[in-house]
Amino acid sequence: MTVLEELRVWAREGFHITKLTEITGTNRSLYYYHNATDEPIEMVEKRGRPIPGYSKTQSGDIIPDEQIEEFLMEAIEGDGATYGVKNLTKLLEDEHDLQINHKKVARLCKRLGILLPQRLGNPKYPKRLVRNRIITAPNQLWQLDIKYGSIVGSRRFFFVACAIDVFDRSIVGYYRGPRCTAKDITGMLNEAIIRRQLQVIDDSNGHCIVIRTDNGPQFISNLFGEFCEKNNVFHERIPPRSPNYNAYIESFFSILERDLFRRYEFTYFEEAYYEIDEFMAFYNHRRYHGSLGRMSPVKFHEKYKDSGFPEEMALSL
Incomplete structure (x- = not known):
């Protein structure tokens, strides 16, 4: 030898x-x-510190990489700016108070495919900005966003993606899991469209629903764009740092944070998923809304289907 x-x-x-x-x-x-x-041999166990999957703020709060990726996409797609890695690192430090290394920012940018040499050409699905809409019935406008929670005593996260109908305040669909990809969200939306019995409109100028999101990586992906095109969904995205355009889903997430995430400490994923499922059922079927005449979203939706409401119930969004 x-x-x-x-x-x-x-x-x-x-x-x-x-x-x-x-x-x-x-x-x-x-x-x-x-x-x-030579002939390949069995791989030796990789040495060195494992990638943690999160970064910390100056105050010590833990921010998962998925949230940092959303910050990056907001900077690139929202502002339309041609930022390099060092500028993006500085932006994360200034705008989001993160302690982060430019090497990690480069790694996240590479994973997202937004390094400058890779951003040549026009996007396959161009961005559509939000515009004011008069909402007079359910299933005209859904707002969609993602929130994350954590498992106590660990550095593991779970994600909750929700779509809310801005007219009747129903959570028409939601997803919860240890990761949240475009595939997970499109699957959730597909079930919601079937559940609400929405039809794909053949007229090229029509659409079955308007979905409003921020500039997260899941929402600007080709998979999400293909889903919207296939189902004739009109997808519009809000400008960066303007959550007021998505006020209804932001308001729901504040309720979720106050009434669930702050009341419970989740010790494992299955416990968190069970409590989320219970809360969604409570919110849709039993929680009273002052803006809905002290009715639950489901009851309000059913009453509208039975008798309708006068035009003064219309919402301007």
Whole structure:
């Protein structure tokens, strides 16, 4: 057995290759060259600190990478600015009080595909800005957003994506899970469209629903754009740092934070999911709304279907 073969055996046992090459007097680059050209061997366990999946603010609050990615997409797509990695790092420090390294920002940008060399050309699905709408019935405008919670005593997160009908305040669909991708959200929306019995309109100038979101990476993805095109959904996005355009879903998330997340400490994911399911059922079917005449969203929706409401019930959004 040659020295290089012996080094490979010791490497499989977990010994550090730098120390092994120093002891045997072997050139480290020679080892890696032959190791790359020989038959593949079992991968040695990766050393070094694992990627944590979060960053901290100056006050010590933990912000998951998914939320940081949304900050980045808001800066790139919302402002339409051509920012480099160092400018984005500075923006995260100034706007969101994050303690973050430019190398991590580069890694997140690469994962999102927003590094400058990769942003050439026009987007497949152009951005549509919000405009004022008069809402007179259910299923005319849904607002959609994502919120995250944490498991106590750990650094693990779960995500809740919700779509609210701004007319009857119903949560028409929601998703909760350890990650939140465009696939998860489109699946939730597809179920909501079926549940609300919305029809795809054949008229090229019509649409079955307007969905309003922020500039999160899930909402500007090709998958989300394809879903909207297939289902004739008109997707509009709010400007950055303007949550008032999504006031109804933001208001619901404040209720969710106050009445659920602050009242319970979740020790594992299944517990959090169970409590979220219970809260959604309570909110839709039993929680009174002053703006709905002290009715629950479901009761208000059913009353509208039975008798309708006068035009003064219309909302300007």
